[in-house]
Amino acid sequence: MEKANMHSLDMVNENIKKIGNLFPECVTETVDENGNVKAAIDFEKLQENLSHATIGEGEERYQFTWPGKREAIHNANAPTNMTLRPCKAESVDFDNTENLYIEGDNLEVLKLLQENYLGKVKMIYIDPPYNTGNDFVYNDDFKEDMESFQSKSGMYDEDGNMLLQNFEKNTESNGRFHTDWLNMMYPRLKIARNLLSDDGVIFISIDDNEIENLRKIGDEIFGGLNFVAQFIWRGGRRNLAKYVSTSHEYMLCFAKDLNTISEKNISWKEPKKGLNEIYSKVDELTKIYGNDYSKASSELKKWYKKLPDDNPSKDHEHYCNIDAKGVYFASDISRGGGGGPQWEIVNPITGNVVQTPSRGWSYAKKEDLLHDIELGLIHFNGDGVPCKKRYLKENETQVFETVFYKDRRGSSKRLRKLMGGDFFPFPKDEEVLFHFLESFSDKKGIILDFFSGSATTAHAVMQLNAEDGGKRKFICVQLPEATAEDSEAYKAGYKNICEIGKERIRRAGKKIVAESSGPSTGSGALDIGFRVLKLADSNMKDVYYSPAETDSADIFDVNNVKEDRTPLDLLFQVMPECNLPLSSKIEERTIEGKTVYFVNGNYLVACFDEGITEKLIKAVIDVSDSEKPYYFYMRNLGLESDKVLDNFEQLFVHYSPTTKRKVI
Numbered sequence: 001m002e003k004a005n006m007h008s009l010d011m012v013n014e015n016i017k018k019i020g021n022l023f024p025e026c027v028t029e030t031v032d033e034n035g036n037v038k039a040a041i042d043f044e045k046l047q048e049n050l051s052h053a054t055i056g057e058g059e060e061r062y063q064f065t066w067p068g069k070r071e072a073i074h075n076a077n078a079p080t081n082m083t084l085r086p087c088k089a090e091s092v093d094f095d096n097t098e099n100l101y102i103e104g105d106n107l108e109v110l111k112l113l114q115e116n117y118l119g120k121v122k123m124i125y126i127d128p129p130y131n132t133g134n135d136f137v138y139n140d141d142f143k144e145d146m147e148s149f150q151s152k153s154g155m156y157d158e159d160g161n162m163l164l165q166n167f168e169k170n171t172e173s174n175g176r177f178h179t180d181w182l183n184m185m186y187p188r189l190k191i192a193r194n195l196l197s198d199d200g201v202i203f204i205s206i207d208d209n210e211i212e213n214l215r216k217i218g219d220e221i222f223g224g225l226n227f228v229a230q231f232i233w234r235g236g237r238r239n240l241a242k243y244v245s246t247s248h249e250y251m252l253c254f255a256k257d258l259n260t261i262s263e264k265n266i267s268w269k270e271p272k273k274g275l276n277e278i279y280s281k282v283d284e285l286t287k288i289y290g291n292d293y294s295k296a297s298s299e300l301k302k303w304y305k306k307l308p309d310d311n312p313s314k315d316h317e318h319y320c321n322i323d324a325k326g327v328y329f330a331s332d333i334s335r336g337g338g339g340g341p342q343w344e345i346v347n348p349i350t351g352n353v354v355q356t357p358s359r360g361w362s363y364a365k366k367e368d369l370l371h372d373i374e375l376g377l378i379h380f381n382g383d384g385v386p387c388k389k390r391y392l393k394e395n396e397t398q399v400f401e402t403v404f405y406k407d408r409r410g411s412s413k414r415l416r417k418l419m420g421g422d423f424f425p426f427p428k429d430e431e432v433l434f435h436f437l438e439s440f441s442d443k444k445g446i447i448l449d450f451f452s453g454s455a456t457t458a459h460a461v462m463q464l465n466a467e468d469g470g471k472r473k474f475i476c477v478q479l480p481e482a483t484a485e486d487s488e489a490y491k492a493g494y495k496n497i498c499e500i501g502k503e504r505i506r507r508a509g510k511k512i513v514a515e516s517s518g519p520s521t522g523s524g525a526l527d528i529g530f531r532v533l534k535l536a537d538s539n540m541k542d543v544y545y546s547p548a549e550t551d552s553a554d555i556f557d558v559n560n561v562k563e564d565r566t567p568l569d570l571l572f573q574v575m576p577e578c579n580l581p582l583s584s585k586i587e588e589r590t591i592e593g594k595t596v597y598f599v600n601g602n603y604l605v606a607c608f609d610e611g612i613t614e615k616l617i618k619a620v621i622d623v624s625d626s627e628k629p630y631y632f633y634m635r636n637l638g639l640e641s642d643k644v645l646d647n648f649e650q651l652f653v654h655y656s657p658t659t660k661r662k663v664i
Contacts (some may be wrong), residue, residue: 004633004662005577006285006540007081007116008111011194014043014079020252021047062213076187081545083532083573084582087567092448093507097529098473098583099458106450106477110191112535113475115576121195121475122201122226122445123437127428128188131181131210171641176441182213188450189221195448203325203610204252205428210425211250228251233432234405271397271438274312277391278319282327295321318391319392321379325455330379330387334359335556341366346387348373352383358429362388400439406432415454418507418515423489423500424454433460436581443470452476455501459508466516466526473527473583476501531583539565539573540664567608570635571597578604578631579660592616606633609642610664616648621656628649628656636663 016039020027023046030040047054085101091101102109192202202222203204206214211230219227231251255261281303285296297320304317318329332505334340340360347354363369372388379387410428412441416422437460441447461474480496483489494500509528519525538544544560561570573584580599587598594609594616605620612634621629632652639645652659 002660002662004574004664006083006268006470006538006573006664007543008079008576009114009115009447010079011077011191013039015236019046028541039549041475041542052586057104063398064220066179068179069186072183073190073343075107078111080108081538081540082108082112083539083569084109084537085114085569086538087534087571088568088604089533090502090532091530092509093527093529095586096533096577097527098471098534099453099461099530099583100473100475101455101458101482101498101528101530102475102477102533102580104477105479107188107536109189110188110195110450110479112576114191114194116450116579116581117195117446117475119195119197120446121448122472123194123441124192124200124448124450125205125433126192126202126449126451127164127205127453127456128451129186130207131178132207140227146213152431157470178210178213181210183499185214186217186221188566192448192450193256197259197445198257200256201261202254203231203436203440204254205233205249206252206553206651207249208246210254214252218252218254222256224281226255227253228255228256228400229400232403232602234403235407271435272312272395273318273390274314275383275396275481277311278316280326286322289561290323293322293324300327316392321389323376323389325376325389326391328379328389328391330381331390332380333357333362333386335362335390338552343369345369345373345387347380349384355385355387359580404432411456415496415504418511418632419500419504421488421492423492423494424497426458427454428459430463431454433457434464437461437464437472438468442470443472443474446473446475447628448475448477450475450477452478452501453497455504455508458505459502462505462512462526462528464486466512466518474530476505476530478657502530502532533572533582538562543664558636561608567595567597570608570633571599571606573602574606574633574664580604597622602627604631604633605629606631608633608635610638610646611636612638613646614651617644617648617651618655621652621659629659631660631662631663632656633662638663 014080016027019041026042026046026049028040028042029037032038086103091097189202189204196202204214204218215230229252231253232248233251234248252605267303280304281300281617282296285299286293289296289299290369300322301373304314306322319327321328321330332355336359338355338359340362342356343363343366344353344356346352347359361369363372369378377389379389381387406429407575411427411431412425415424415427416431437447442480447457447461448499452458455476458476464470465472478498479500480498482496483494483500489500496501505528509526511530515527516526539562540560541562542600543558555565571586572582575584578599579605584600589596589598591607592613592615594607596605596607596616598605607620620632639648649661652661
C-alpha cells in the first residue's frame with residue numbers, strides 16, 4: 001500500500017522529466033538534505049548537448065530582469081500542500097455542475113490546479129491589479145484601511161475566511177513599485193501557461209501603468225513568437241481626468257503555440273452585429289413588394305436612415321440593395337491602381353453599352369465578367385459604370401481589429417440592474433468577453449479566470465452556452481477581498497468580493513435560463529451551477545509530511561488528519577492526485593454503515609470513516625472485472641482491527657489486483 005502525496009505537483013521534478021526525455025544522459029542522482037536520493041540534472045552534460053547555443057557567465061545577452069525574479073521563478077515551481085475545501089452550502093447544483101468557483105490566493109490555487117488541469121484549459125482571461133499606486137491587491141475601491149489590515153494575524157478569521165496579511169500596499173513611493181508587481185504576476189503567468197492546452201490562448205487586461213512590463217514578461221513566458229495581438233479597448237471619455245482623458249485600456253493576447261491554434265478550431269473573425277434585424281426587415285419588404293426589388297431597396301434605404309446611430313444595424317447601411325438572392329451593397333468593379341482592360345459591356349436591361357470604369361475592369365478575363373452578369377452578380381446603374389454585388393450573407397463575419405469601442409458605463413449599468421445595487425465599480429464587460437469567447441474557445445473548452453472580480457467571465461460563458469448550445473466550463477478564482485465598511489456592497493451584506501461574484505453568477509444564471517429557449521432541466525439544460533471550493537491549509541497534520549518511510553509500520557498508528565476536517569474535504573484533496581477534475585461526478589453511498597465515495601463511476605473509491613471491515617472492502621471491490629476501482633483511498637486509522645490490516649492486501653490481490661491502494 002502506498003502513502004498518498006497530498007501536495008501539488010513539484011514542477012522542478014516535472015521539468016527534470018522533460019529534460020530527461022530529450023537528454024537521458026543529463027539526468028543523474030544526488031542526495032537531499034535529509035539523506036534521500038533524488039533526481040537531478042548534470043548541467044555540464046546538458047551544456048555539452050547545447051555547446052554552441054549556451055551563454056557563459058558575464059556575457060552580454062538580451063534579458064528583462066528585476067530584483068526577486070529568481071525567487072518568483074522558484075515560487076512558480078515550488079509545490080504546495082494546501083487544499084481546496086468544498087462548500088456545498090454556497091454552491092449551486094453541487095452534485096451536477098461542472099463549473100468551479102474557488103476562493104483563495106490564486107498562486108496557491110493555480111498550483112493545485114496543475115495537478116489535474118495541466119494542458120487542459122482552452123482559454124484564460126484575467127483582469128489583474130493594474131498597479132495604479134493604490135492597494136494593488138484590491139480591485140478598485142474594495143480595500144481595507146492599512147491599520148486594520150496590519151493588525152490582523154493568523155491565516156483565518158473567526159468565521160473561517162482567509163485573511164490577507166500576506167499582501168502589502170504598493171504605492172508609487174515604494175522603491176520596489178514595479179518590482180513587487182512583477183514578482184506577483186510572473187509566477188502566476190508561468191503556471192497559467194502550464195495550464196493552457198496546446199491550442200489555448202490567454203487574454204490579460206491592463207492599462208498604461210504596466211503594459212510595457214506585462215508585454216516583456218509575456219514574451220518571456222509564452223515566447224515572443226506566440227504573441228497574438230495587443231487589443232485596445234476604448235471605453236469612453238473620462239471627464240475627471242487631471243490632464244488628458246485616458247479613454248482606453250489594453251488586452252494582451254498570447255497563444256500557447258501560435259502555429260497550433262492557427263490550424264485548429266480558432267476563428268480569427270468575429271460576427272457582425274445587427275444582422276438579424278436587417279434580415280427581418282428585408283423579409284418584411286420582399287413580402288410587401290414581391291419582385292419589385294427597386295421599391296423594396298428604396299424602402300430599405302429609408303429604414304436605415306431612421307435608425308439611431310448606436311444601432312448596430314446602422315453600421316451596415318451600405319447593404320441597401322435587394323434582389324432575389326438577398327441584400328447586398330454595390331461595390332467598386334474597377335481595378336485598384338488602374339491599368340485594367342477596357343472592354344465594351346452591354347447592359348442586359350437597356351441593351352446599351354455601359355460606361356467602362358476609368359481604371360479598367362477588375363476582371364482578368366472578359367468571359368468571367370460576362371459569366372457573372374449572366375448569374376446576376378453585377379449591379380447596373382443604368383448605362384453608367386456597373387458595380388459588383390457583395391451579399392451580406394457572404395460577409396457576416398469580419399476579421400478581428402485591435403481597436404474596439406465599448407462604453408465602460410454599459411457594463412456597470414447592467415450589473416447594477418442585475419444585482420439591485422451599485423456593489424462593484426467598473427466591472428469588466430461580459431459582452432466584450434462574450435465575443436472573444438465566441439472566437440477563441442471551442443464549445444466544450446475550460447475557461448479560467450484567476451482574477452475573477454465580479455465574475456464577468458462566468459456570466460459571459462453561461463450566456464454564450466445559452467446562445468450556441470455549448471458546454472463550456474468556467475473556473476473562477478478570487479481572493480476574498482474585504483469590502484469597505486462604508487460601501488454599498490458591505491451595507492447590503494456583501495462582506496467580500498467573492499460574495500458579490502457568487503451572487504452575480506446565481507442571478508445571471510437564472511436570468512439567462514429565463515430568457516433561453518432551451519430546456520431548463522435534463523441532459524440538455526444549461527449548466528448555471530458552480531461548486532464553491534475554498535483554499536485552506538492541508539487537511540493533514542504536520543506529522544504526515546515528515547520524512548518517515550512510507551511503508552513504516554507506524555503509518556497506521558498516528559492520527560494524521562486534522563480534527564475539523566470532513567471526509568468530503570479529504571476526498572477533494574486526493575482527487576487531484578488521481579488526475580480527476582474537481583468537477584468530477586461524485587456519488588455518495590452507505591455501505592456497511594460507512595460513507596463510501598465513488599468518483600467518476602468506480603475510477604476512484606474512497607472511504608475515510610473509521611471501522612472499515614473486510615465485508616465493506618469486499619462489497620467495494622467484488623464487482624465485475626470491467627468495473628474494478630482504479631484507485632482506493634482510506635485513512636491510516638480507517639481499518640477496524642489489526643486482523644483486517646493483515647488481510648487488507650490479500651483481499652485486493654484476490655478480488656482486484658489492479659486497484660492502486662493508497663492511505664492518507
